[in-house]
Structures are given as C-alpha cells and as structure tokens.
Amino acid sequence: MFLKPNNIRIISKWTSREISSCTIFYNKNSNHWRELGHNPNSFGPLTNLPDYTYMDGRPTPLGCNMKKRLDKQKEIAKKIVDLNKELAFAKDRHIRLQKEKSELIEKQVAAQLKPKGHLLK
Template sequence: MIKASNFLLNISQNVRCTRQISCTAIRALDQNWREQKGLPGNPNAFGPLTNLPDYSFLDGRPTPLGSNQKRRLKKQQEIAAKIVTLSGELDFAKKRYARIQAEEAAAKENVIKSKLKPKGHLLLKKE
C-alpha cells in the first residue's frame, strides 16, 4: 500500500497540464470559383434568403419590409443619389473643359487677327 501511494505521488508530480493549440489553416470560401460563376464574394450578401421576405400572407397582401431590407434599400438609394450627383458633376466638368478650350481657340484667333497686316503694294500682291 505504501509503494502504491508513493507511485501515485511521483506520477502526480511528473504530470503537467498543458493546453493544446491547433495551428491548422482555416478553410475559406473558394473566392475564385464564386467570381467565375458571377456570384458575390459573401454568399449571405445577396440571394433569395436575404432579399425576399421571411413570410407571406395567404391572401396575397404585401409583407412589411424587414429591418435589414430597409437598411439595404436605404443604402441603395444613397448610392443611386451619389451616382446622380457625380454624373452631374462629370457632365459639368466636360462642358467646362470644352468651353475653356473654345475660349483659348478664340483668344488665339483674336491674336492672329490683331497682328500687323501688310500695307501698300504687299497687300495688293496677296489678293
């Protein structure tokens, strides 16, 4: 009995608790395959599960929008408004650039017209 208790004491002194850490790589979604198929990178970002309502009424009444649907709708409206604004700014910049080029061409033409003209017999020879 004494030998067994000494053996158990020796084992308990030699055993140490260690934590196991896993160093395996995380298997992510195959983004190249999704891109080739024309799918979004995040499978939960678009699709019937996210875009359609959670339920429908049997009598055909429209279902109210969910909170995430409202958020996505608002975000899309903001993006559309920004596109319209930037498109207008781009059109304005194009028109302004064309106007500046026309003004520069007119200024060059005025300089050429205002230069000294030949007089006397030189004027008669040109015509």
Template sequence: MALLVKTFVRSSHSLEQGNLIRLCMRNVQTSSSLQMDQKWRQRQGLTANPNVYGPLTNLPDYSYKDGRPTPIGVRHKTRIEKQREYAAKILQLTDEVDFAVKRHEQLQKDEEERKQQILDRKLREKGNLLTANIVKDSTVESK
C-alpha cells in the same frame, strides 16, 4: 486561463504585454469567415460574403396566403435606403462629370478662338503692300 496568464506575467517580467497576448492567442481562430474558400467563391463569380445578397437576404421571411404584401424588415429598409443613397451619389457624380466635360470643351473652344484672334491681329499687311491693295481694290471697283 486568466489565473495562468497572471501567474505567467508575474513570473516573467521580460515579456511585453503584446507578445504575451500574441503567445496566448496564437492558435485561436477569431472568425469563421476566414475558413471559407475565397478562391472558390471568386471562381464561381460569387461575392466574398455570402450574406450580402440572395433570397435569404432580399426576400421576406414569410408571406400571407391571401397575397397581401409583407411588411419590410428593418435591415431590408436600411439596405433600400443605402441603395437610394448610392443612386443619388451616382447621379450627382455623373452630373459633375458631364459638367466638367462640357466646361472643358467650352474652355478649349474659347482658347482656340483666342488663338485665332491673336493670329488674325498679327497677320495683317503693312506698309506699301497695304496701300497697293487699297489702290488696286479702288481701281477694280471703279471699272
């Protein structure tokens, strides 16, 4: 095959390298996972890759008759570590979201208080009305 490709390249300089590879690889299948019916797996509620989880992946390869636990395999250990990393990341992100929600509530509360203080400062009686109320209050207190 390599000799055929070399001969073909020597004889035809008009084809680019990429086109030649595509021409040769046109009918070659590169993965067996492409053969699986993904729509059927999706309708059944299964994952796209059947080797992600399941008894063949999660359970030990053998067991002892006396009931001793079997040692954890290397890949099973890496899956457990990956799940722990996911759990730690989920907890971290959840804490960050909780903090952001509390901070947002506090900022809105502070903003409302600031607006209320501005309104309280703006809405004051001025001039004659202020002195009239002070005189009225003093006459009520003296009686």
C-alpha cells in the same frame, strides 16, 4: 480544386528548440488566409426577398435590416447620379475651355499687324 504551383506557399514553423517542425501548404488566393471570408447573407434571395407572403396579395412588411439596406442603396444611387452629373459638367467645361482658347488664338492672329502700302491690294 487543383492547386497550381504559383499559388502555393510553404510555411515552415520551427519550435524554439527545433525538436519538431510543421509544414503548412496553403493556397494564397484562399479567403481564409486573406481573412476575407465570403458572407453568403450579403446578397441573394434569402436576403433581398421577404420572409413570407400573404395569400391575398397584401404587401409584406419590411424585414429587420431591409429598411437599412434599402436606404443604403438609395444613398449609393444618389451618389452615383451626383458623380455622373459632375463628370458630365467637367467634360462640357473642358470642351468649352478648349473652344475659348482656340477662339482667343484665332482672334490674336487676326489682330496682328497688317502690311502697309501697295501690299494691301
């Protein structure tokens, strides 16, 4: 990995008596310095697939945390569907309110006073 100059910061650490110094170069985009370590077990075939399979085709039982993971994914899917329904409802309501507002304005314009007399012909 090549370090670009804008991704490098220099940290100088001085002791209290300034006898020695230590300069550290690090990449600020690195997970180590952001304390966001990459978890290789969060997703992938080792996590999502069963540990073993039966030769006769029987389904394998769920792993130790597979049931929790599936339940969590179902809850996330339900939340996405609910939020999508709310978004569609909000869009429809906004369109309906705009139509009602334009109809009200047209009704008010049509209900204004009309000129009298010979101008009616």
